[in-house]
Amino acid sequence: MEENEPQIRRHHISASHHMKIQWKEFFKSPDDTLIKDTTLVEKGSLVGRIGIMLLECGTGAWRVRDSMNTVARALDITCSVDIGLISIEYTCFDINNKSYSQTLTLPTTEVNMNKLNKMEQFIRQFEKNNDRLSIGAIHHRLNEIERHTATYPVIIAALSAGLACGSFIFLLGGGLPEMICTFFGALVGNYVRGEMSKRKITLVAKIAVGVAISCAVYFLCFMLGQKLLGWNHDHAYGYIGAMLYVIPGFPFITSGLDMSKLDMRSGLERLAYAILVIMTATMVGWGVAISLHLTPGTMPKLNLTPTVLTVCRVIASFCGVFGFSVMFNAKPQMALVAALIGAIANTLRLSLVDYNHVPAALAAFIGSLLAGLLASFVREKVGFPRIAITVPAIVIMVPGLYMYRAVFNFGITNINVGAYWIMNALMIVVALPIGLLTARILTDAKWRHAD
Template sequence: MALDDNHVVSGIREALSHSYVPHGHRARVRHRNHMAVPWHEVTDCDDMLAVDADLDDKSSIICRAGLLLLAGGTGSWRVRDCMNKIADVLGVTISAAVSLTTIECTCIDGHTSFSEVISLHTTGVNTERIRLMEQFTREVQARGDTFTVREFHDRMDKIEHTPGNYAPWAVGLASAAACAAFVFLLGGGPIEMGCAFVGAGLGNFVRRIMLDRRLTHFVCIGVAVAVACLAYLGCLSLLSLAIPGALEHEAGYIGAMLFVIPGFPLITSGLDIAKLDFRSGLERLAYAVAVIIVATLVAWLVAMMVELSPDEFTDQGLSDAVVLALRLVASFVGVFGFSMMFNSTLEMAATAGVVGAIANTLRLTLVDFAAMPPEAAAFVGATSAGLLASVVASRMSFPRISITVPSIVIMVPGLYMYRAVYYMGVFQTLDAMEWIIRAVMIILFLPMGLGLARALTDPDWRYCS
């Protein structure tokens, strides 16, 4: 849902522009499915101290703050925590139900109550928004009793209208680097990495352009995956003109599409379920599964048309010491790139990159040199990432989720998920079941590891209330 007054005015102008239709002609008027909320127009007493304002004005402040934080992609526990803190300053009690895109909130003041429902028109991830809202919440706790209703909304206007940190080309470049690093961690070599770099960069650039134009979410995902896979094949075909046998490196096309894997909602769904927020957790899980299905099915269709197959990567023949060093570098680059895709600042992305490099390299080392099952190693890696992020976030005033989730997104088994769908498509049922079970096991252990680390280090999160 767009929340600024300019969108309301533009919507009215658009409707007026279609108000006159010549006789014999038909014109289609586009109406907003999610109507914009003019926050400054629904308040009764802009210049009154918020603590003395009417209950509906207090509710608008609390709900808008929760909606802004929800738009950043964080889980329901953190959204409710923010709303509770602001409600406490305003002297009211709230009961809120939070889902993936909707907040239902009832504000209670003595014998009076006021309820409202607000929603987003889409979902996404914006860690910079989360950071700004945490700063805003701390400011409200410190001196919110001196703010007028207008001052509350003015501050939230500033947060809402803060532009993204990166242009579409920069986001495309970040995803290109992240996916190329991902391909190396999966076992790919220079050819696969280079082609995945081109494919992922073009694919995510196209997706970002389409999202900026507010095109349908899943259409953006499908088109981006198709562009990424075809760009990988085109790059590979060009390389084959100069490098004999280049077309044998087709397995890396999977890495070119991994930028669409919804690691953030997958992880936060597990954390929400751990806190018994089943509505939010299950909606996030359903959204993540829907994205995975759309992405993998489109990739499968492209693979069938151009005869690509997800074969095993060729062994690169590197020594253990070299592999360890390169894994540290690749893990840092991968997490750094994914963090930029989540709109983290460079400082936040670098911090997440260091945490992810340590945790992911530990995970891979346990699998290769300690013969630990990949599922158990994922649990250890996620727990270590959560513990490291707890130490770092407290010292650098970064939102914990902006460090933890990007650092383990690189552990999400996108390759396993795609192979499961691919083998379903060619009716190799046993292979499909093997890959999907392995993927599900790892996905389940990732939020479990983060949840354990959170319970050990965060007293507020540790208890039910």
């Protein structure tokens, strides 16, 4: 026992609820050892570290599995993996009938498209050059990716939320008063949520507090505008826009994509997470609205010609998608590409509904399909992850207003009206991932096969 005590003290045991893994401890070979010459435990641990880093980016199960398989093949081992929202269970096998199993978990889920882009670049380089890579070089590169792909500062995320939600409320029919109040409401609310995230406050609490503050700030801005500028009371109905930054676009869309590939565990867990976020946000929004005597209503009509309205929608869609992309921690070039695609796809969707009387769900499918096809074309030119430019481009199509109206009416036991809004929302929510899925099947041979 005495001989082992000094060694025990040298180990760092995590005090976190989700204990952090010290990856270096899995590798007993010297740092200059080529990865191809390491043990099964070391190879399997590398596969697991890469998988959990990808899952931490917020990408779907198919991409995580594909990347882990790519690394495993390069290391001449077989990998079988089961993927959830925040956990991975996997087993690696070698040709000597040996196996190595591991379970890895994350404390929470987030979205980081810059990190995903760096990880995909690493996977491609690893596939080509693994014969020449040492243990030390690989872990140095992975540590670099973790250090240099941190999320944006809280103030940048807050400004992005203000830009995204201010644009979103215009696309929902709001005018300048609604956009101003929404901008400040979303900015302050998301800033507070970001500060709570830095302090590792749990999910439900930070969403509830952020949404409540956003609604309250919107109402204060509206009251100030009403007093100083004589705003009509109908402008108060735009308060729903101030909370739209909490829409869980990535889990919603990737849940549909995962289930389409029969990754049911990941798909259902992501869907449950998205529902939890939406229910928390809408219930808090409902409670604040009841307290302030606000009800969902019709915002003052915009007196714009079809041409001017279409141009404004292109600009608002661009700004909204750009803001959401930055909230998803995409680098500016990636956000710009997603914004251009989103501006085209979302404007087409809205025009189909308003000028061609196409049902909203069908229009959402067409807009999502176009976004997926454009992303597939652009990806060949710029090399960004497909999901990093498709999901932000269609998040702005998620019917957050419909969901809120449904919950509000259910809350006051107006069941018929609530059912009307929830069915409209469900039709659109289902149509969006189907559009992306169709585009992926048409343009990606690897995706459309099950093997």
